[in-house]
Amino acid sequence: MYFKKPVLVVFFVLILAVPLLSAQTVSGTLIGRITDQTGGAIPGATVTATEQSTQAQRSTVTDEEGNYRIPFAPLGEYVLKFSMPGFKTVAHSNVEVRLNTTVTVDAQLAVAEREEIVTVTAEPPAVNTTSGELKFSYNAQQIEDKPVMGRNMLSLAADVPGFQTNPVSGQDNPTASSGSSVQINGTGTRAATFQTDGVNNDDSSENQARQKVNLSAIREFQVLRNSFAAEFGRGAGAVILVQTKSGTNSFHGDAYWYTQNNILNANSYFGNLAGAKKEAIHRHLYGFTLGGPVIKDKLFFFQSMEQAKDKGASLRTVDILLPEERSFDPAATN
Incomplete structure (x- = not known):
């Protein structure tokens, strides 16, 4: 009972401080x-x-x-x-x-x-003379116009100057010690840090993006490459900022459906070589966004949903030991 009031005071202080801390990375x-x-x-x-x-x-x-x-x-x-x-x-x-x-x-x-x-009506000059940050941004229209394999938001970073691919696959896998696929200026797979709507979105041990965001829900995607401010100090190589859309005074949204089917695909080279059937591919990726006013000029809403269904089988090439090779005796394989 003696700690009830101090705990409540600390709680409300933290609640009030959150907007002040996060607003620096969600606004201009x-x-x-x-x-x-x-x-x-x-x-x-x-x-x-x-x-x-x-x-x-x-x-x-x-x-x-x-x-x-x-x-x-x-x-x-x-x-x-x-x-x-x-x-x-x-x-x-x-x-x-x-x-x-x-x-x-x-x-x-x-x-x-x-x-x-x-x-x-003239717009202000596009050259930013107030900051030395090196950054690269996509707005919502640019994201919509850009073909992105698998609709993975991290694929947007591939066109950023200084980006390099990793010769070893397996990045962005939270079950493996693999780091992130976003590597800028030779800093490696664990040097990037991620924020979504001003909230840290890092896996605490691997510096991977913990939660992906539906591309149709992104208002701006920004990669800070160098000379960024101290508020982004956790990133050694790059800082990826994702700002999502919000509701406005007019209703807006979209709906989409992407599909892949083996009927439209050719067989692989090794499938033809082995006389095998085509891989059975039945992949569907669909979703929607919707935003608008609840109370005009005062209260707004925005909703996003995306789901993928992947059914089918894939062709794999593996090495199988012959019966005479299944022995612990080294001489058996000579």
Whole structure:
């Protein structure tokens, strides 16, 4: 009884701390500087960022140097509105916030003779001047367009500069001491670390991705190759970040079914050589995603399901000892 209150206090502290710890790897950051027409800083200006698919808003004010910063911005496309009494309001649209990325959007406000809003539709420059991280990303559309064998999310890393294959097979097997198939810059099979929605997704002993994610549910897949921040310190070779999709104000989703059948396959070379029948292959991989609003602008849902069914038989070539070779006497095999 004496420990009930301290335990409850620690519990709630941990609950409150989780969003602060994980948000760094599931979001982006908006920064910039607001000036007048002479280049002078405008302190106290209001900056409002509105995410277009959910209408979620974040706001801040500029400091004495006219700088602003909006950290932990959820991924999405934003409209940034810059306002200050006595100046024309400026709005920047098509501002895309991507995973683990800092986007710089500056604004220049002109003196207003009457209330007026100036809309700027040009996107910010794609070159990131705020971080030296070497990273490679796929967005949802790129993932959908890319053929991926077996729909294994780790196969996306194969096109990342610095990736190398392992001459020994068997990686990504939690029952074997084999490590991960993601090897970057010659660091080996156990040097990568994995995070899904900001939560560590490593096998504690082998540095394998503990849980795969349905490709159709991934909003962004990012591989950090070098010079990453201290928050990713556990990775010696690469850090793989996976951010899943979420619900929006509109219903969206997809359904799919992939199948393999031996009717459509040719026999293998060794199968023909042995006069054997084709392998019996009946593989089905199907799933769906669905997201949408529960309460518009306030509460959303997203659901994903994928299942594989693999029935059939496979042809294997093995060596069999002849009867005269089944002896402990070495002379019997001469």
